[in-house]
Amino acid sequence: MTPDELDHYHQHGYVVRRGLFGPAELAPWLARLGALIRGEVPRPDGMVLMRDVMVVKGAVAPTSEEAAVAKIQDFDLDPVLRTYTDHSRILDEIEPITGEHIVSIHNMLINKPPAVDGRHPLHQDLLYFPFRPADRIVASWTALERVDRENGCLAVVPGSHRGELLPHENPDWEYVNMAYFGAAGVGAHPERVHLEMEPGDTAFFHPLLLHGSGRNRSPGFRRAISSHYAAADCRYLDARHRAAARRYRLIRGEAQPDGLLDLHAEDAEGQPGAAGP
Numbered sequence: 001m002t003p004d005e006l007d008h009y010h011q012h013g014y015v016v017r018r019g020l021f022g023p024a025e026l027a028p029w030l031a032r033l034g035a036l037i038r039g040e041v042p043r044p045d046g047m048v049l050m051r052d053v054m055v056v057k058g059a060v061a062p063t064s065e066e067a068a069v070a071k072i073q074d075f076d077l078d079p080v081l082r083t084y085t086d087h088s089r090i091l092d093e094i095e096p097i098t099g100e101h102i103v104s105i106h107n108m109l110i111n112k113p114p115a116v117d118g119r120h121p122l123h124q125d126l127l128y129f130p131f132r133p134a135d136r137i138v139a140s141w142t143a144l145e146r147v148d149r150e151n152g153c154l155a156v157v158p159g160s161h162r163g164e165l166l167p168h169e170n171p172d173w174e175y176v177n178m179a180y181f182g183a184a185g186v187g188a189h190p191e192r193v194h195l196e197m198e199p200g201d202t203a204f205f206h207p208l209l210l211h212g213s214g215r216n217r218s219p220g221f222r223r224a225i226s227s228h229y230a231a232a233d234c235r236y237l238d239a240r241h242r243a244a245a246r247r248y249r250l251i252r253g254e255a256q257p258d259g260l261l262d263l264h265a266e267d268a269e270g271q272p273g274a275a276g277p
Helices: 003-012 023-037 088-098 239-244
Strands: 014-017 048-051 069-073 102-110 120-123 137-143 154-156 193-195 202-205 211-213 224-231 249-252
Touching (some): 003 014, 088 137
Antiparallel strands (some): 102 224, 137 202
8 A cells, every 4th residue: 555545544444446456367256256156166164155135035036046145255265265365465455554464364255146135234344353453453355346336335434443343233124144233323324435446446444444335236246355354463352252263374474472373372351262263
């Protein structure tokens, strides 16, 4: 990031880097998404293929296998998709935020098919991460195809990252995908900004930033690839979180004492970690 872009990130909680990837770089990730959904390649251990709730409940009859799937979670063991998470261009962008020792903590492909609700209410990603400090955690989100208001682009609330982690709950909607929680009492925030993006544009955002997406009203898909990263010296809130945590992966630098990859660390409350992350 340029100094001005990094300043925008710190002031507003997000920044969009236009044209970070070209069409030839996006093509293998987009093709892999389709191949995984259609069962043409094996799904690695831990990967979750998530069908849209309206399809599961029989409210919508999908026109294809792809039209049934909302997203793919946890692709870290896929040899094609992990090239996104590990890409030096991404890591160079986030290193001023995380520091030089970087851990991959989550990744996903968002398929967002047409003809379903598919909304995700405004929420904060820190809800899902039981370690701190929040300022050393960051998401990357790259458009694989054009994203706009019609197909349900990202919406963010600038500056909301300077607040606290809010209580979250299921929205009072007829159809809500699993774990699509929303920040309680926020609703459709009047200060939200919609991030329309071209293929290859990449948003980076803070885990306390309120963000979400609308319904896909277009006849096509709204596809993106995303990863979350943290500094290797982030610390779990307490031992229970360390014991229950998924296994994270170091992708740049070295593991740090008492950090996310330390099997015998003391956690933020001074309790010894009971097991590896």
